[in-house]
Amino acid sequence: MLVWVDIENKQSWNLFLELLSEDVGVQEGGGLTVISDLHKGLLEAVKEVLPNAEHRQRARHIYANFKKLYKGKEYKDMFWAAAGCTVKPEFLSVMERLKAIDVGAYEYLMSHNPSSWSRAYFCQDKASEAFENGVSKSLNTMIVDARKRPLLTMSWSIIPSGGGVFEERSTHESYYVDLQSWYCSCRLWKLSGIPCVHAIVAMFYNQQNP
Incomplete structure (x- = not known):
């Protein structure tokens, strides 16, 4: 969406967000995540027009x-x-x-x-762990992480509990993984929608392809 305005202020941001909310078809931002800069007018407009949206700052x-x-x-x-x-x-x-x-x-x-x-405080139901709004940067970061994962899996020991449930341990950490629910206690899988390294370790153990 593109909106031309005379000046970037609370009123112009209100207009933009109202049009966006109408186009997307949501009421008061329910189900949306907004990632913005620190522009004061935008911060106030989000509170007013999209009070139910998750608002992240870059x-x-x-x-x-x-x-x-x-x-x-x-x-x-x-x-x-x-x-x-x-x-x-x-x-x-x-x-x-x-x-x-x-x-x-x-x-x-x-x-x-x-x-x-x-990320520690982000909602888990948005399939996005991003604290920036650059899509290409986020994708490149995810690709780099993915390239590292085969090596990272070597540092984890795994304890199966049955039914696709595992406990995974490294020197100083321990996480609970449930492959059936697509859940890991590190939260990254739920935040991003992409399996974390702990989930990948469990999948390899189960001879599954991540």
């Missing part, structure tokens, strides 16, 4: 503002580790490590609604 924009205050590879790595976590305990663990290094950096990120930029 992690790249959060990081762009974060790095103006907190520079260096250590801060960068911790931010993207936190954004990429798929379960809350893992996210909180990363944030606690950041807090031990710099309380200010920790408080800055926690004040910017982590549920909108960390």
